Amino acid sequence: MASSHIHVLGLDDKNLATLRKLPGADPYRFHGLLTRAELQDAETPVPALLERAERVLARAEAEPDAIVGYWDFPVSLMVPLLCARHGLRGPDLEAVLKCEHKYWSRLEQREVMDEVPWFALVDPDEENTVPDDIPFPVWLKPVKSYASQLALRAADRKEFDAALARIRDEAGAIGDRLADVLDLVPLPEQIEAAGPRACLAEEELSGAQATVEGYSQGGRVTVYGVVDSVPYPGKSSFLRYQYPSSLPAHLVRQLEDVTKRVISRFGLDDATFCVEYFCLPEKGRFSLLEINPRHSQSHAELFELVDGIANHHCMIRLALGENPQLPFRQGRFEVAAKWFLRRFTDGTVTARAGDAEIAELEADLDGVRVRPLVDAGTRLSEAPHTHDSYSYELAHLYIGAHDEQELRRKYDQCVSALGFHVEEVP
Template sequence: METANIFVLGLDEKNLRTLRDVPHAEEYRFRPLLDKEELQHGEIRITELIEKAQRRLDAFEGRIDAIVGYWDFPVSSMTPILCRRYGLRGPPLEAVAKCEHKYWSRLEQREVTDAYPRFALVDPHGPDRPPESLRYPIWIKPVKSYSSELAFRVADDAEYARAMERIREGVGRLGKAFDTVLERVDAPPEVAEAGGTACLAEEAMSGVQATVEGYTREGRVHVYGIVDSLNYPGTSSFMRYQYPSSLPPAMQQRLTEISERVMERIGLDDSTFCIEFFCRPEEGDACILEINPRHSQSHAEMFEQVDGIPNHHCMVSLALGRDPHLPHRQGPYAVAAKCHLRHFRDGVVRHRASAAAIERLRREMPGVQVVPVVDVGMRLSEAPTAHDSYSYELAHIYVGADDEESLQRKYDRCVAALDFRFDDEEDG
């Protein structure tokens, strides 16, 4: 069989290893298309990135069979633009924009469900107080952001004013580029007028968090897994993703039904997706946090450890017109997690375990992978990795285990072995 050439926007070594574990990988050639650094760091110049990608694709002498990506904006918007140009399978750009523009997404959700908080569109250059329709505590965030960048939970007018000042300084990094995407689609007047540098204010949600993963194919929505999201106690910062979900079956069914209705409404097709929820199982309540028009590469190892195949399989199969079905519970472990080791103050990294020590740890503990994201000498606030508004990522720790107690033991051993030490500084 002839090898399929699959171009991957922002292909990185970690995900290349995972892609090589999907079924029929021997029939695929995964080719890098731009790198993660130029796609996600600094000022995002999406028009230049699209043109650069097109030059590389035009110069390729073989057949282009698929263009895929698993990163957030601008990759999530570039993928449908490039697929359309080269006549490949991919989601409609307008449906992607409906998911990515946080206010437009809320308008679409409102048409088919009540599973959303009270919300309002906000001008970042307007009054330093929230709309009167909202009550504290609220979240204020740009209509286009990712990894909780420039997202702030505020409890009073003073905190709101400080958050808006921070947002005004940085909202253009993604927002101006997203304006370029909005020019290519038929957005509602209020969305088009607001553009990509407006903000969404919404009342804070409560409960436990979970993410529904699925895909759409030929207009039909398929949910293939639900992942729990656990925060550090007393914070809004992710501690770990854990699969499979421990939510009651009735709650999982409710999340699935909401996801199906919303995705049918939005019209995302030939695409993976993941929808983040807050839910209160005791009351049967659920609220959508956000919709991502891509699958989560962060979850790939968990699906492989529990179900036997990484979720990248769905992305690749959809792009090639193949069956994206995932197996169920055929992996080596009963439970798996991706853990985000964080530090909650700025500072300089003075020590962490060596690469040799980390490799030794991997050999000694089956089902464990440790990926540091900062190194000795780095100031956390200047590290080339995304972080939320309240913490700094140090490492990603992937763990597969026979039960949750064993998973916690493995994680604790990894944290101790990493042995991070800092010269702390107070955040400004």
């Protein structure tokens, strides 16, 4: 059987192991295309990253059969650019930009759905930019960010000004990278006038959070799962992603219907996606938070544990022009979760369980994988890719169970066995 050479932007060991377990993966040859550190270095312009990627592809043993990626910006925007250059299947760049650019996305959503929250464009370089009708509290975000970085909550005008000042100081590199890509497509007048460094103010949403995952192929939009996103009590940072969703079936159907309508409106095709919502199940209401033109690699193990195959399967099959359909409830467990062990103040890790102890824990608990993110001696604020605007991640715990009680029990056992100790920073 002929090999298929699949180049993966930001390929890492964890996801490589997941990709190699996909059904029919024997003829697949996975090649890393730049590292995650290279791709998410905000100082490197997107054109320079594309040039580096092209140099790697030019040295490859064979022409690529697919170029894919599961990370956020700039990977999500590089995939359509590289696929177009090499004549490969991939999403349209303009469709991806409509998803990625928060203001453009809101304008498009408003054309096909009623469940759009209050929002307003804000120029961080202008004085007195607070809209008159602003419904505090709000969230302030650059029109492009990733991993919840620089997503800041403001309860009043003072906090709004402070958040805007921080974004003004820290978001320049992201804006520059976005500008590199915006220059490649014809922009609507409103988007061109906004510029790449604008911010979006949005009303604060409440309720249960859920993410709808799916794909579009040949203009047909398919939803394959809904995942709950459960925050720490009283916090905005997530405690766990849990699959399948515990939302009422009728609300899940509503989310699926509006997701299909929105994805079709955006023209996103030959692509996976995940769309995030806030839901009020008791009222049967929901609001759309964000559209991502990629599936969530954080959910891969959850689909594998419950349905039998990781969602990476859809990404690979779409790129190769094959059937991306996932099985349904063919996994070993009825419920699965990715837990985030976090700390909400900075500090230095002084102790945690070693590799041998973690291996023993995984052997004792069926359906458990533990991935520590920081080692002893690490200052939390200095660890890359492990914190959002309000918290620091210590470990990821992937747990499959037969019911929610077992899921929580396994989580508690893992936290105890990991034995993290963190010393406060003066």
